Each structure stands twice: as C-alpha cells, then as structure tokens.
Amino acid sequence: MKKATVLGIGLIGGSLALCLKKRTDLCVEGFDASETTLGLAESAGVIDRGYTDLAQAVEGADYLFLAVPVGAATDLLDRLAELPLKEGCIISDVGSTKGQVVEHAAGLRNLGAIFIGGHPMAGSHQSGVQAAHPLLFENAYYVLTPLPETPLAEVQCLSRLLTEATGAQLVIMAPDHHDRVVGAISHLPHIVASGLVNQVSRYNKSNEWFHRLAAGGFRDLTRVAAAHPVMWRDILLSNRGAILELMDDWIREMEEIKGAVAEAQPEEIESFFASAKRSREQLPDRKRGVLAPHFECYVDVPDHPGVIATVAKLLGNNEINIKNIGVMENREDREGILRLVFRSEEELVRARSCLRREGYRVFDLEEKQQK
Numbered sequence: 597m598k599k600a601t602v603l604g605i606g607l608i609g610g611s612l613a614l615c616l617k618k619r620t621d622l623c624v625e626g627f628d629a630s631e632t633t634l635g636l637a638e639s640a641g642v643i644d645r646g647y648t649d650l651a652q653a654v655e656g657a658d659y660l661f662l663a664v665p666v667g668a669a670t671d672l673l674d675r676l677a678e679l680p681l682k683e684g685c686i687i688s689d690v691g692s693t694k695g696q697v698v699e700h701a702a703g704l705r706n707l708g709a710i711f712i713g714g715h716p717m718a719g720s721h722q723s724g725v726q727a728a729h730p731l732l733f734e735n736a737y738y739v740l741t742p743l744p745e746t747p748l749a750e751v752q753c754l755s756r757l758l759t760e761a762t763g764a765q766l767v768i769m770a771p772d773h774h775d776r777v778v779g780a781i782s783h784l785p786h787i788v789a790s791g792l793v794n795q796v797s798r799y800n801k802s803n804e805w806f807h808r809l810a811a812g813g814f815r816d817l818t819r820v821a822a823a824h825p826v827m828w829r830d831i832l833l834s835n836r837g838a839i840l841e842l843m844d845d846w847i848r849e850m851e852e853i854k855g856a857v858a859e860a861q862p863e864e865i866e867s868f869f870a871s872a873k874r875s876r877e878q879l880p881d882r883k884r885g886v887l888a889p890h891f892e893c894y895v896d897v898p899d900h901p902g903v904i905a906t907v908a909k910l911l912g913n914n915e916i917n918i919k920n921i922g923v924m925e926n927r928e929d930r931e932g933i934l935r936l937v938f939r940s941e942e943e944l945v946r947a948r949s950c951l952r953r954e955g956y957r958v959f960d961l962e963e964k965q966q967k
C-alpha cells in the first residue's frame with residue numbers, strides 16, 4: 597500500500613489528510629510537534645497513525661505534504677534532507693507563500709526527493725485539527741509551482757492525486773508570480789483589514805459606540821482580521837519583496853483619494869468608486885471560470901422561506917445533482933436570484949427545461965444584466 601505523510605496536522609494538514617483518506621487508497625500518516633494534536637487526529641480518523649518522530653513518520657512514504665506554518669517549513673526541509681527517503685518520493689507543501697520555500701528546497705542538494713510547491717486557495721480564520729474538513733478545498737483553486745527543471749511526470753502525478761483527493765482545480769504558476777498575485781488578493785487585504793480593525797479599536801477605547809455601530813459592511817470587510825497572528829506574521833516575513841511593493845501602491849492609492857477629498861473634487865471621488873464598482877462586478881465568481889467550464893444558470897425565485905428546498909427537491913426528483921448553489925441579493929425586485937451550478941452541460945440542459953416546465957424563469961447572468 598502506498599503511503600502519504602502529512603507533516604503538521606492543523607486546519608490545512610488535517611483537511612488534506614481527510615481528503616486523502618476518504619478519496620484515495622493511500623495509507624495516511626501524520627507528523628506533528630504536538631502529541632495532543634496527533635491523539636485528536638488519530639481518534640477522529642483524520643490519520644491512520646501519528647508520530648512525533650520525523651524519521652519514523654517519513655519512512656517508506658511516497659508523498660510528503662508539509663502543512664506547518666510558513667516559518668517552520670524551511671527548517672523541516674533541512675531535517676528531511678538529512679533523512680533517507682523512499683526512492684521516487686514527492687514532497688509538496690501547502691504554504692501561503694511559494695518563492696522562499698521553493699528556492700530553499702532547490703538549494704538542498706542532498707534532499708532525496710522531488711519538491712513541488714503547492715498552495716490550496718481555501719481556508720478560514722480558524723486553526724487546528726478540530727477545524728479540519730474533508731470538503732474544504734472542493735472547487736477551490738489549488739496552485740502548484742514547479743520549476744522549469746521539475747520533471748513533468750512528477751508534476752502530473754501530484755496534480756492527479758490532489759485533484760482526485762480534494763476536488764480542487766489545479767493550476768500551475770511560477771513561484772514569484774504566485775507570490776505577487778496572492779500578495780495582492782490575500783496578503784495585502786489581510787494587512788488592510790487588520791489595520792482598519794486596529795484603528796477603530798483605538799477610537800473605541802475612548803468611546804464604545806465605534807464597536808457598537810460596527811455592523812454589516814465593517815464586519816464583512818474585516819472578517820479575515822480574526823485569523824491566526826503567527827501564521828500571518830510568517831506570511832508577511834516570507835513574502836516581503838512583493839508585499840512592500842504592493843503596500844507602496846496601496847499608499848499611493850490612498851494618497852490619491854485623500855487628495856481628491858482634501859481638494860473636494862467630486863468627479864475624482866466618484867470615479868474612484870465607479871471604477872471599483874465596475875471591477876467588483878466583474879470578479880470571476882459571477883462569470884464562467886477560466887479553467888473549468890461552469891455549467892450554471894440563474895433562476896428568479898420569490899423571496900420567501902423554503903424556496904431553495906423546493907428547487908433542490910424538484911431537481912433531485914429528476915436525478916439532477918446540484919454542484920453548487922448560491923443566493924444573489926436583488927432587493928429592488930423583491931425577488932431572489934438563485935445561482936445553480938452543475939457538473940455537466942447535460943445536467944444544465946435538463947435542469948433548465950425541468951425548471952421552466954414548473955414555471956420558473958431561468959436565464960444566463962449576461963441576459964439579466966443586459967435588461
């Protein structure tokens with residue numbers, strides 16, 4: 597039986613271990629610095645067996661997945677380079693930054709395995725094995741960052757395994773490109789969110805209405821500020837180059853809008869918001885994905901309780917599986933819009949005609965937006 601060892605059984609390592617256990621026939625073992633964590637993981641069936649001894653944990657493993665905080669990954673790689681690994685072993689990681697770890701692994705001449713950087717683009721502000729979930733990565737992007745010299749066969753092998761195990765969409769990217777993109781859409785937003793929360797809590801010290809009134813928008817915008825401080829410390833320290841450039845751009849962006857407010861320039865202020873609104877509306881969640889085709893349609897439904905269950909039941913009775921379902925707000929019309937995603941064109945076509953037969957209005961998003 598082939599074996600995978602996950603090193604670091606927290607939120608991401610635990611979720612990956614669950615995916616591997618549930619959807620592949622690998623034996624899944626775990627390594628962690630904490631015995632309590634290993635005990636929890638074993639008793640919850642997240643791993644078949646856990647070790648605090650690294651040599652025992654990796655012995656005979658075909659795959660090693662590093663799922664420790666970014667700051668601990670390079671030390672762990674150094675330790676792995678001192679150990680005999682099974683021939684053909686593939687090592688990957690799940691860290692939020694890729695340049696540093698990929699460069700470090702490439703420099704370890706005695707590392708007896710191929711290293712391919714990885715980053716599942718899904719997670720949460722929670723941490724620890726208790727929060728692990730086997731569906732965490734389903735439909736999320738999962739980036740792999742092989743170097744030009746990484747053998748293609750190993751990249752394909754890892755990519756197939758992860759697709760099968762996680763249900764994620766595998767994407768290949770250069771490590772530096774990954775770090776700049778993820779810096780812009782994840783790391784900088786975390787800094788800004790935490791900065792906003794810190795600013796408001798300073799004001800709140802002298803007047804508690806700041807926290808009391810902090811509702812809807814502020815909560816949505818700052819959700820990620822509840823994440824793990826040590827994890828984010830490590831991420832910023834290991835992606836300094838990209839983050840410093842992005843922060844400079846952000847400061848320029850703030851200076852520009854500050855200037856427009858200071859000079860009371862209505863056109864500049866309006867255009868700041870108008871361009872953001874246009875871009876926000878074009879975020880790919882509402883469009884077909886670039887990679888996997890999305891077989892999706894939109895359904896107008898009256899805004900009352902139980903309507904999602906009715907639609908799901910109708911499709912279920914016709915043996916049509918819904919891959920994903922979402923509600924889009926449309927308060928002006930007092931109608932809700934359900935977004936339904938299917939796994940195949942065939943299911944989409946059947947779902948459309950089945951819903952239309954029952955009197956529902958079904959459309960593509962573009963049709964609705966043109967009205």
Ligand SMILES: NC(=O)C1=CN([C@@H]2O[C@H](COP(=O)(O)OP(=O)(O)OC[C@H]3O[C@@H](n4cnc5c(N)ncnc54)[C@H](O)[C@@H]3O)[C@@H](O)[C@H]2O)C=CC1
Nearest residue numbers: 604605606607608628629664665666691692719720723724
């Ligand atoms: N939390 C998130 O939303 C996401 C996190 N990531 C990345 O995944 C990695 C893990 O993050 P989480 O699972 O959230 O963290 P976590 O805190 O839930 O789990 C980390 C685990 O690693 C263990 N550990 C730490 N240092 C160790 C060492 N030197 N040796 C052995 N075990 C060690 C801890 O005991 C813990 O069980 C990080 O590199 C993070 O950047 C990637 C995508 C999303």
Ligand SMILES: O=C(O)C(=O)Cc1ccc(O)cc1
Nearest residue numbers: 692716717718719720721820
């Ligand atoms: O919960 C969120 O919005 C996140 O930002 C989760 C997350 C955290 C770190 C990553 O590297 C990837 C995803």
